[in-house]
Structures are given as C-alpha cells and as structure tokens.
Amino acid sequence: xxxxxxPEDQVNVAEGNPLTVKCTYSVSGNPYLxxxxxxxxxxxxxxxxxxxxxxxxxxxxGFEAExxxxxxxxxxxxxxxxxxxxxxxxxxxxxxxxxxKSTFGDGTTLTVKP
Amino acid sequence: EPEVTQTPSHQVTQMGQEVILRCVPIxxxxxxxxxxxxxxxxxxxxxxxxxxxxxxxxxxxxxxxxVERPDGSNFTLKIxxxxxxxxxxxxxxxxAGQTTNEKLFFGSGTQLSVL
Numbered sequence: 001x002x003x004x005x006x007p008e009d010q011v012n013v014a015e016g017n018p019l020t021v022k023c024t025y026s027v028s029g030n031p032y033l034x035x036x037x038x039x040x041x042x043x044x045x046x047x048x049x050x051x052x053x054x055x056x057x058x059x060x061x062g063f064e065a066e067x068x069x070x071x072x073x074x075x076x077x078x079x080x081x082x083x084x085x086x087x088x089x090x091x092x093x094x095x096x097x098x099x100x101k102s103t104f105g106d107g108t109t110l111t112v113k114p
Numbered sequence: 115e116p117e118v119t120q121t122p123s124h125q126v127t128q129m130g131q132e133v134i135l136r137c138v139p140i141x142x143x144x145x146x147x148x149x150x151x152x153x154x155x156x157x158x159x160x161x162x163x164x165x166x167x168x169x170x171x172x173x174x175x176x177x178x179x180x181v182e183r184p185d186g187s188n189f190t191l192k193i194x195x196x197x198x199x200x201x202x203x204x205x206x207x208x209x210a211g212q213t214t215n216e217k218l219f220f221g222s223g224t225q226l227s228v229l
C-alpha cells in the first residue's frame with residue numbers, strides 16, 4: 001500500500017519570501033513522486049516529478065522539490081513566492097511505473113499575500 | 115499547451131439516474147484516466163484505460179461505473195444508477211505513455227451533484 005501525507009492544510013507566505021509545502025510518503029517499493037497544482041475551476045497541472053537521479057528536481061514556474069529518502073519526504077519549494085502561486089497543491093506517489101495510478105495527498109492551500 | 119476538455123462543467127441529477135461524463139483527451143495520447151474528488155477530500159484514482167480496455171481500476175470503480183471510448187476522440191465515464199455519495203468532482207486525464215516518464219494532463223473537471 002502507498003500513502004501520502006501533507007501535514008499542513010494551509011500555508012501562508014508573503015510575496016517575495018521563500019515557500020515550502022511539505023509532503024511525506026510511504027511506499028513499499030521505489031517511490032515515484034509528483035507535485036500538481038490546482039487553480040480555481042481548473043484541473044490539476046503537473047509541476048514536477050522525481051523518478052530517479054538527482055534528489056533536487058526542478059519543475060514548472062520556478063518550483064523545485066527535494067527528495068529525501070531517509071526522511072521519506074518530497075517537500076515543494078520556491079525561493080521567492082508570487083501572489084499568482086496561490087493555489088491548491090497536491091503531492092502524489094506511485095510505487096510502480098503507472099503514473100496514472102498515483103495516490104494523492106489531501107492537498108495544501110498556499111496563499112501568497114502581497 | 116494542449117488541453118484535456120471535459121463536459122459538462124456541472125451536472126445535476128436525481129438519485130438512481132444514469133449520467134455520462136464526457137472527456138476529450140489530447141489527440142495523440144494513448145492512456146486515459148478518471149479520478150474523483152469528493153468535496154474536502156483527496157483526489158482518488160478510479161480507472162485507467164488503454165487500447166480500448168480497462169488496464170487498472172480501483173475498488174471505487176464497481177459495477178455501477180463503466181468507461182468507453184466510443185469514437186476516436188471522446189472518453190466517457192458512465193454511472194449507471196447514481197447514489198448520493200457519487201457527488202464529487204470528476205477529473206479526466208490523459209498521457210502519451212503509461213510510465214512515470216510521461217506527464218499526465220488533466221481536464222478541469224465535471225462537478226456532479228446527485229440529489
């Protein structure tokens with residue numbers, strides 16, 4: 001079985017400050033990890049993924065995520081937040097090669113204030 | 115960027131009625147998926163579809179649910195006899211391949227309300 005935890009329902013940051021959205025996972029095999037963003041009235045948009053290789057993954061819109069195997073974490077980060085980053089963020093994990101069968105976290109609402 | 119389109123954006127139905135949710139995946143994609151998100155809960159995988167057949171499904175996807183690709187462009191989810199607990203946002207997604215090297219593209223969802 002696989003699971004994802006996003007411990008924070010809400011994250012609030014000021015524009016220009018760094019942001020972190022936390023995610024921890026549990027999976028029996030090798031983890032395949034994803035971040036998605038959901039803007040109001042829109043579907044989920046892929047941000048980035050970790051399959052193998054470098055632990056620091058760079059994605060869309062200046063986001064990056066760091067895979068930490070010992071802490072089973074895959075936190076999403078951005079050095080300087082924008083108001084337009086305000087959205088709902090989902091972490092997802094898969095334990096096989098089928099990305100479509102990922103398990104999603106509950107989501108974290110990010111609010112960036114001017 | 116190419117988009118997955120879903121219609122309708124909102125669907126209201128009476129309990130026990132059949133509903134069909136429609137999706138147009140990206141044209142050169144081969145793998146198709148349905149997910150649902152009950153209000154306030156996480157996104158849940160329902161089913162994946164490839165080569166005109168279901169490749170995987172979750173426990174949620176019982177006999178009340180079916181999927182079809184009736185022509186070369188549409189991908190539909192049918193709920194045969196809706197229940198109150200089927201009320202959710204339903205997302206369609208598609209990808210060019212199945213492996214995690216591929217990116218999933220999601221539609222903007224259909225909000226289903228069962229009364």
